[in-house]
Amino acid sequence: MSYHDSHAHGHEGHGAHHGAHHVTPTVVYHAIFGALLCLTVITVWIAQFDFGAANTAIAMLVATVKASLVALFFMHLLHDDRLNMVTFGFGLLFVALFFLFPLLDIASRSYVDPITDNDSVRKAAQQQALQDAHAQKYEDKLSQLSRLNQKGFITATAGEGEAPAASAVDPAAAPAAPAVAPTP
Amino acid sequence: MSSIIAHKHAHFFHSADQEASSAKLGIWLFLVTEVLLFSGLFVGYTVIKTLHPEMWKVASAQLDWVLGSVNTIVLISSSWTVALAVRAAQTNVKGENNAKIGVLLIITILCALGFLGIKYMEYSHKIHDGLLWGTKYFNHPDAIAALKAGVKSTFGLEVTALSDASFLETLKAHAAAGTEQAQHLIHHYASTVTYKDTLMTVEQGHLFFGIYFLLTGLHGIHVVIGMSLLIWIYVGSVKGRYYRDYYTPVEVGGLYWHLVDLIWIYLFPLLYLV
Structure with a gap:
């Protein structure tokens, strides 16, 4: 450990060869200690007044100023290798991301009363109506097919001369129903 | 003892400077993981507070802001003394600062002990009041159901929200006016649902105290770890291990201690003030 011996004493570490x-x-x-004490008194004093939601914002602002003073001066980030600041900054960035998504979730919610909520009743009714409309469409198609069948317009397409089966319009087989001749 | 023990950097480092800057990058990376660890609880705090703003207001009012403020000043002071201890090590050439480093570290350690002592007072008070989870939460469903039933049979009032201030005022006014049933109700639930002289019947209030105990508890563990590190560093400083060219343990331990302070800087207003 002789490589430092050439340092002049009392230089207080200013530079030489390593920042x-x-x-x-x-x-x-x-000075930083005094500022931190003052900011603590300020944040306690401001908390007496009711500014609504602004109280939290003010308290967080003061806390962030205090935290910055500690990080920059007590923790030497200001004069340190910039890599350390970048490292910590990236950590804070991910904290911000972590906060972002739960906050988006909360901000986009609306209050739902599980018992008296009419909205859920309305939604259930809408759902039922959709199902009914769908079922009605299916019914219409079936009755149309059976009418055509009665008139003898339906013929087997893949058959080899076999007579068209009445079961071609069996409701259960409706999705796979054979081609329907155009309505006259 | 005003002499120094020369430090020889590990053989796998090119130089003492490289060793020091590697150690510092290492501690900063570790501090990032610490911040992320705490941020989980801070996110929980934000979500629960946003979902139950009224409960939060009443429940957080149970914390003693005076004790919180004193602890803030204690921690800030300890941050200041540890920063000065690092500086004393940085300027320690031949061991003339050994005693100074030691005294500053001792003050820091005493601050840590003071912080823990005040925290112990707060905890024991709250545990006594049944605010710790798993004991006798003031919002125990049975207690709330019984209270609602009692209010209904006595006053014919349908109570939906026990945090309703007007209901509490009514009950206390009845009790003050000498209505026996109201006095009985308040007395009966005094052991389970009161805190100080307030009838604490805030539904979901356990969520606040869950967050409170987890956040301050995790922070308290960090205070204990930091204090242990500082004691170890103190022993080294007395022996003269830390001087101008080698003070990595003092600096790294100091950075850890500053982080404990940083977390508290946010914890204090969030829990005690807003």
């Missing part, structure tokens, strides 16, 4: 050893003047630490 990682930056020494913050004591007065800066005292």
Whole structure:
């Protein structure tokens, strides 16, 4: 460990050959400590007043100023290798993403009363109506097919001279019903 | 003892500087994982508070903001002294700062102990009041059902929300006016549903205290770990291990301690003030 011996004593680490050893003047630490105490008093004082939702925003703003002072000066991020700041910054970015999606979920919800909610009743009715309409369409198709069958318009297409089976219009086989001759 | 023990960097590092900057990048990466660990609980806090704003207001009012403020000042002071300890190590040339580093670390450790002592007071008070989960939550469904039934039979009131302030006022007014049933109701539930002199009947209130105990508990564990690290660093500093060219443990331990402070800077207003 002789490579440092050439350092002049009392240089307080200013540069020489490595920026990682930056020494913050004591007065800066005292000033930051004073600022942190003041901000603590301010945040407690402001909390007495009711600004509604703004209370949380103000408290978070003050907390973020305090946290920034601690990170930049006490934790040396300001004068440190920029890589450390980038590393921590990426961490905070992912915290922001983590907050974003639950908040989007909450912001897009509406209150639903499971007992008295008329909305759910309305939705159930809509669903039922859709099902009914679908069933009605199916019924219509079936009756049309059976009418055609009665008139003898339906013939087997894949048959080899066999007589058209009446079961061709069996409701259960309706989706696979043979080709229907155009209505005259 | 004002001498130093020279540090020899590990053979797999090119230089002492490379060793120091690697250690620092390592601790910053670790601090990122710590922040992400806590952010899970902070997201839980946000979601539950947004879904139950009225409950949150009443439940969080049960915390003592004075104790919270004192603990904030204690932690900020400890952050300040540990920062000064790192600086003393940075400027320690021949061991002349050894005693200074030691004293600053001792003050930091005493702050940590003070913080834990105040936290113990808060915890024991709340546990005594039955606010810890699994004990006798004030919003136990049976207690709420019984209270609702009692109010209905006594006053003919259908109570849907026990957090309804007007209902509580009515009940307390009846009790103050000497209505025996109201006094009985309040007395009967005093052991399970009161806190201080307030009738605490906030439904879903356990969610607030669940978040409160988890957040402050996880933070408290970090205080204990940080304090243990600082004690270890103190021992090294007395021996003269940390000086201008090698103070990585002091700095890394200090960074961990600052993170404990950072988390509390957010915890304090979120739990005690808003």
